Each structure stands twice: as C-alpha cells, then as structure tokens.
Amino acid sequence: MRVLIALIAALSLGDDVAAQDPYPVRTIRLVAGTAPGGITDNLARTSAEGLSARLGRLVVVENKAGATGNLAIEHVAKSPPDGYTLLLVAGGNVVITPFLYASLPFDPLNDIVPVFNIAGAPQLLVVPGALPVKDLAGFIALARANPGTLNYASAGPGSTTHLAADHFARLAGVQLVHVPYRGAGPALTDLLAGRVQMLSVGLSPVQAHLSSGALRALAAASKTRLAAAPEVPTAAEAGLPGWEMTTWFGIFAPKGTSPEVVQAVNAAMQAVIDDPKTRRRMIESGMEPIGGPAQAFAERVRSDYRTWEKVVRASGVKLD
Numbered sequence: 503m504r505v506l507i508a509l510i511a512a513l514s515l516g517d518d519v520a521a522q523d524p525y526p527v528r529t530i531r532l533v534a535g536t537a538p539g540g541i542t543d544n545l546a547r548t549s550a551e552g553l554s555a556r557l558g559r560l561v562v563v564e565n566k567a568g569a570t571g572n573l574a575i576e577h578v579a580k581s582p583p584d585g586y587t588l589l590l591v592a593g594g595n596v597v598i599t600p601f602l603y604a605s606l607p608f609d610p611l612n613d614i615v616p617v618f619n620i621a622g623a624p625q626l627l628v629v630p631g632a633l634p635v636k637d638l639a640g641f642i643a644l645a646r647a648n649p650g651t652l653n654y655a656s657a658g659p660g661s662t663t664h665l666a667a668d669h670f671a672r673l674a675g676v677q678l679v680h681v682p683y684r685g686a687g688p689a690l691t692d693l694l695a696g697r698v699q700m701l702s703v704g705l706s707p708v709q710a711h712l713s714s715g716a717l718r719a720l721a722a723a724s725k726t727r728l729a730a731a732p733e734v735p736t737a738a739e740a741g742l743p744g745w746e747m748t749t750w751f752g753i754f755a756p757k758g759t760s761p762e763v764v765q766a767v768n769a770a771m772q773a774v775i776d777d778p779k780t781r782r783r784m785i786e787s788g789m790e791p792i793g794g795p796a797q798a799f800a801e802r803v804r805s806d807y808r809t810w811e812k813v814v815r816a817s818g819v820k821l822d
Contacts, residue, residue, distance in 0.1 A: 530587075532553070534563055534574065545789075549753065585755065602659075616796055618768045619752045619799040620750075621784055624747070626719045626722050626734065633699055656681070665813075686707055693717065694711060694716055705788025721735055727739075753771060775793050
C-alpha cells in the first residue's frame with residue numbers, strides 16, 4: 503500500500519512539474535490577416551523567424567485572408583488562450599473595421615489582447631512607371647481631366663489601402679474607381695500589369711519595383727520623408743497637405759491569455775526588432791520599429807479606435 507501511495511504521489515508531482523513547464527513547449531501559429539506577398543505577410547515571416555530563435559520553438563505563419571482581416575481576427579479570438587495561436591494584423595483591422603460593419607462576430611477591444619506593436623509604415627501613392635505622369639500634380643491633373651476612368655487598387659473594401667486612397671481622392675477633388683482585391687499582393691500584381699493606375703501602399707512590397715522603374719511613388723502620406731526613399735516627397739511637399747496615413751502592425755492573442763505569456767512574447771519581439779540587422783531591414787523597407795510594453799500598445803489601440811471612429815463615419819464607407 504505504501505508503495506502504491508508513493509507511486510501515486512510521484513505521478514501527481516510529475517503532473518505538477520509538467521504543468522509548470524515554461525512557455526512555449528510546442529509549435530506556435532502566427533496567423534497573418536492577409537494573403538502572402540504583402541507587408542503584413544512580410545512582417546509575419548520576419549516575426550516568426552525571430553520568435554522561433556528567441557523562444558526556442560517553431561513559429562509558423564498561417565495566412566488567413568478575407569473580409570478585410572475579419573476572418574483572421576475571428577479565428578484567433580475563438581482560439582484557446584494558451585499562447586499557441588497568435589495574430590498579426592495591420593491596425594486598421596482592429597481600429598477601423600468595427601465602423602465598417604453593422605455587426606461583427608468579435609469585439610476587437612475585448613476579444614483579443616494587444617501583445618506587441620511592431621512597426622508603423624507610411625502609405626505611398628504609387629503608379630505604374632508607364633503612366634504618363636511624373637509627379638503628384640500630374641496625376642491629379644490626369645484624374646481631373648478623365649473623371650471616373652482611372653482605377654485604384656486596394657487590399658479590400660474598408661482596408662487602410664482603400665481608405666487612404668479614398669481620403670486622397672476626396673482631398674484632391676478627383677473621381678477614381680475603386681478595384682478591391684483579397685490582399686495587397688494581388689493588388690500589386692495588377693498594378694504592375696497596368697490593369698489599375700494607382701495603389702496606396704507601404705514601401706516594403708513595392709520597393710524593388712520602384713528601384714527598377716516598373717512603379718513610381720508620387721508622394722508619402724507622412725510628415726517627413728522616408729529614410730529608405732528620401733527622393734519621394736511628402737504629400738504636403740507635393741502640393742496636397744493633409745494626406746497623412748501611417749499603418750501600424752501589431753501582434754494580438756485571444757482574450758484570457760495569461761499575462762505571463764503576453765510578457766514572454768512581448769519581450770521576445772522586443773529583442774527581435776532591437777536586433778541591428780532586423781531593425782535596419784525594417785527601416786530600409788520604409789517601416790519605423792515601435793516596440794514597448796503591452797500596456798502602452800493597448801492604450802494606443804483604444805486611442806486610435808476613438809480617432810478612426812470619427813474618420814470612418816465621415817467617409818460614409820460601409821461594407822454591409
């Protein structure tokens with residue numbers, strides 16, 4: 503009997519030790535809310551590689567595009583809050599989407615937990631290199647002379663790329679036709695093919711095409727010029743003050759995820775963006791590393807949520 507009791511006690515102790523194994527103990531899925539090829543996907547793969555190295559477990563990227571990021575957010579919001587399913591999305595999916603739909607199957611302020619604010623990327627107004635314009639004034643003049651005939655691409659209705667371009671058109675007083683895609687990657691493909699004439703997008707996915715001359719950036723929606731593309735004027739410098747839009751990107755976890763897991767991922771990601779090579783690569787791609795504690799990120803999310811409520815309602819854009 504004493505042997506049996508001792509065996510049970512030992513097994514019980516083993517369970518306790520196993521339960522206390524430090525996170526993580528298995529593969530982590532990082533769900534990206536876009537199709538492969540866009541800036542969100544690029545950041546997800548950089549983050550997954552860095553997290554794998556620092557957490558000691560494989561982190562795999564799972565692209566779940568559609569419904570302007572809603573599918574990815576819903577999937578993660580309904581996943582177990584154990585730290586093994588994380589979300590990487592652009593800020594617009596969290597602070598803009600709620601004002602585009604009459605209802606959502608999740609609450610972005612309560613069903614997902616802010617973990618880490620990775621970076622911010624100003625939007626660029628980009629056109630095919632073959633388009634007969636050399637600057638922003640020329641594009642606006644062409645659009646005004648041909649109302650309703652120039653097309654602009656977006657990563658989907660209500661996406662930041664959509665609202666940035668819509669806001670640009672309103673400020674410039676031009677009529678452009680919106681052509682939505684399922685992510686920035688497919689939109690870029692058609693821009694390169696000349697099937698659309700403009701795209702508002704971050705620098706990362708278009709940088710090589712700008713260097714080759716296949717695409718031309720007419721303006722940056724930022725207060726200052728990008729360090730990685732100093733030849734591109736700000737919108738104000740190009741003659742359209744007020745067109746400013748920077749997309750931030752962040753990692754979230756399901757509601758109920760423990761503070762210890764949030765802190766572990768936050769600390770690992772801070773090390774990722776503090777790595778000189780990663781930091782330089784991000785800056786060269788037109789992104790500004792942000793970082794900081796999870797609480798600061800949570801405060802930014804709530805502040806931007808209030809700001810974008812006013813912007814989206816003023817635009818009149820609705821998806822249902």
